[in-house]
Amino acid sequence: MDQAPDSSHQAQGLPGCYRHPDRETGIRCTRCERSICPECMVSASVGFQCPDCVRSGSGTGHAPGASTPRTLAGGTVTADPHLVTKILIGINVMVFVAVRAESSLLNDLVLLGAWPPAPFTPVQGVASGEWYRLVTSMFTHQEIWHIAFNMLSLWWLGGPLEAALGRARYLALYFVSGLAGSTLAYLLASPTTATLGASGAIFGLFGATAVLMRRLNYDMRPIIALLVINLIFTFSWSGISWQAHIGGLVAGVVIGYGMVHAPRERRTLVQYGTCALVLAVLVVLILVRTTQLT
Incomplete structure (x- = not known):
């Protein structure tokens, strides 16, 4: 089944995480607004960010000099989270x-x-x-x-x-x-x-x-x-x-x-x-x- 557009997601269910499409989520990255699941979300000063935005040093990414991005529980974000x-x-x-x-x-x-x-x-x-x-x-x-x-x-x-x-x-x-x-x-x-x-x-x-x-x-x-x-x-x-x-x-x-x-x-x-x-x-x-x- 094709993914429904965001405007009708209430009728079709929650959107899937952009990295794990099979996982429904109601949380979005505060920078790029893509849907993210608990495994992908990174705690920010306001809301959560996706891993791509955290790793990026420019554009929609984590700005240099800003606070260090953290996981949901406050841990340090690492290259290999497993x-x-x-x-x-x-x-x-x-x-x-x-x-x-x-x-x-x-x-x-x-x-x-x-x-x-x-x-x-x-x-x-x-x-x-x-x-x-x-x-x-x-x-x-x-x-x-x-x-x-x-x-x-x-x-x-x-x-x-x-x-x-x-x-x-x-x-x-x-x-x-x-x-x-x-x-x-x-x-x-x-x-x-x-x-x-x-x-x-x-x-x-x-x-x-x-x-x-x-x-x-x-x-x-x-x-x-x-x-x-x-x-x-x-x-x-x-x-x-x-x-x-x-x-x-x-x-x-x-x-x-x-x-x-x-x-x-x-x-x-x-x-x-x-x-x-x-x-x-x-x-x-x-x-x-x-x-x-x-």
């Missing part, structure tokens, strides 16, 4: 290859609360001081279907979020959400149950994506439907750590809200303060659980 997502996928793949090559490595990376169980003194696990497992388990996968599904989700959700938040904020969201998933698994799951996978961090991206779409008044039905499907799988399939999924999801919603709703005048303080607050709660929960197991 770089961190690519690096995270690369790290997960490298760990997967290493585990497949040396299977004994798996036991040193997974999340394990304590082994052997009480009343014996733990000699392995987080409770015995192996805190690194809370992080290394976020990058560890054993089955090909597991890493394939998680990396596909990371690419699909992570790319647009990184573009909207900026690299540093996106990385903070990913790590704190992943740690929240590990923490809830450590707190509620059996201490002898090995937990692994990037699902906690990815559910955090789900939560933040929902918050971002709500902030931009986008149709929430696609992301809600996808989230519901994933939650059904979480609670209906055996062998899935629902604790990690729920922990990551809750952290993602909280941090995502702080990222996209922070007032402009103290945006950085609110955004990183939210991350620090969530992180502090996680540290307390980890210490409480460790006391229970030792």
Whole structure:
């Protein structure tokens, strides 16, 4: 179907982004007035600009000496807005290859609360001081279907979020959400149950994506439907750590809200303060659980 002219877009639906025609949007670049989606919009002093106008040094572009263009959440605009997502996928793949090559490595990376169980003194696990497992388990996968599904989700959700938040904020969201998933698994799951996978961090991206779409008044039905499907799988399939999924999801919603709703005048303080607050709660929960197991 041919694209309808702007004068009749109310009858035909919202226009598509000039870079992603399949994405409907009601937001336009304040300089060239082309339609832009959340992945393409760059925060300006007034409204949003498109990437082409930001990169341009003359004409309709960003004027020299003007304030530095920012992403929707205040991050710095970069040439490759998906770089961190690519690096995270690369790290997960490298760990997967290493585990497949040396299977004994798996036991040193997974999340394990304590082994052997009480009343014996733990000699392995987080409770015995192996805190690194809370992080290394976020990058560890054993089955090909597991890493394939998680990396596909990371690419699909992570790319647009990184573009909207900026690299540093996106990385903070990913790590704190992943740690929240590990923490809830450590707190509620059996201490002898090995937990692994990037699902906690990815559910955090789900939560933040929902918050971002709500902030931009986008149709929430696609992301809600996808989230519901994933939650059904979480609670209906055996062998899935629902604790990690729920922990990551809750952290993602909280941090995502702080990222996209922070007032402009103290945006950085609110955004990183939210991350620090969530992180502090996680540290307390980890210490409480460790006391229970030792």
